[in-house]
Amino acid sequence: MARALPPPTLDDAPLAPGLYVVATPIGNLRDITLRALDVLAQADLVLAEDTRVTGKLLSAFGLSARLERHDEHAAERARAKAMAQLGDGGRVALVSDAGTPLISDPGYRLVREAAAAGHAVHPIPGASALLAGLSAAGLPTDRFLFLGFPPSRSAARRAFLEEVAGLRATLVFFEGGSRLAECLADMAAVLGAREAVVCRELTKLYETFYRGPLAELAADPRLDAPKGEIVILVAPGREAEATAADADAALAEALSRLKPADAAAEVAKALGLPRRELYRRALDMKPGGPKR
Template identity: 45%
Template sequence: MVQTHYQKALTSIVPQTLYVVATPIGNLADISLHALAVLGRADLICAEDTRVTQQLLSAYGLQARLLSVREQNEQAMAGKVIAALADGLVVAQVSDAGTPAVCDPGARLAVRVREAGYAVVPVVGASAVMAALSVAGVTQSDFYFAGFLPPKSGDRQKRLADWLKATYPVVMFETPHRIHDTLAQMAAMMDSRTLLLAREISKTHETYLAGTVSEIQAAVLADANQSRGEMVLVLHPAPLEKTDGLPESAQKVMAILVADLPTKQAAALAAEITGANKKALYDWAVAQKKTSQ
């Protein structure tokens, strides 16, 4: 059965195509049959670090010509990739782990290849963002991905301040040498907000810490191991402000409008009609949707 699906993936590969291939973020077994088929068939593989990619290929008995394509030379290497596609070759793009072009090189290459008239096709796989969200316990369908937090304290403070009253979860990456400072800043600003710290996802020492920001900060301070490795933080939405004082007439207007309009637009219009607080109307509608689910 596995061989059947692998062969089917092989036959779907089209020459003169750039395949953007997601690779494991930890456990090598997380790679897909589709990814293995593309990497096995590719005439050229663009790699963020050729040494890391060579280890992955060796683990599965694969061989391919590797081309170093990093953030610093991505534009320059695009010409070589386009030339390879023009020769009818199959080209794959990988990063050291996860999906290229998401906090990794690849976006500029994809644009240049598409502008040259060639197809750019994703080969899906492991995602640290989705993995962390899947165990964070957030119920919202929307979320904000912030990538890596700013390295400078002042810039980071501003970003965190933007999310003080966020009604959506925020997913962010952080590094071991900044995690203590980041958690300290978060604790000073939103100590009781719910937070998940996912560390070393899909690797041997993966851990998941869930609790308030202050609880996560204490856990990391108490165990040096919790400040090592690659980290994903999932900040839960801010608690809804109490809307007990919202007039019943305003609630009725909001209920009518939100049935046909986006919540934000309905809240703005309801505020104009009733004079009630726009945010209170918005939060009321969000709360109503949650209770009806």
């Protein structure tokens, strides 16, 4: 029998008017923050991606609220109601089914409209599948790019991946289990032999991490249409240590001081790129040099 959640200790200080962007648990209900509960307990209106999901969350903590559906289909109608409530000095909370709103969820138009109208917008931080996966993946975190859900068709997905293949950042994606194996295969084909981590069911009972090169993960039978929510993280590729634009910018600066051979040697050492190719590029860039 599941252990009952303890009743929350809520802050009885009055909640200021404004829009509250409230993060909710991505699996484990105990990841809700006390501040989030304070807001949900006092909000005049709660905009929810799915009112049934949010209703269960509120019920688990003994709360009730006026709920309004706010998804891709109902966002315009709900936004009008929210703006009217804010105009009357009300407190409006925006939540998604799980995690931090606006991360692959509708809502940015409401935030933009509320801010433009002069209403206060308060972030209430908490759980995020993006950050949870990144924190446990063991991949570089100094620079990362969240790319949401890749296109569902292979050709479009590969074109999408080619656009980001040269970025010097850990790449983070969401994906559905039914497309996971195909997505990983396309990633291996476009991004190459990079290390990756597939996170499944973060914070839930069957939380699992699969680690390895993209090609190996694509062939792993355990990742052939698994159930549950999926986060994919892909390490920066060695070939992406420096982009062509990086090299050109560094060469242009070096050529203002040095001969082409010396400029190429300096940039090769700084960026870890082949000196011979940089020398050819330096000759092209030098005024009066060959043009190919």
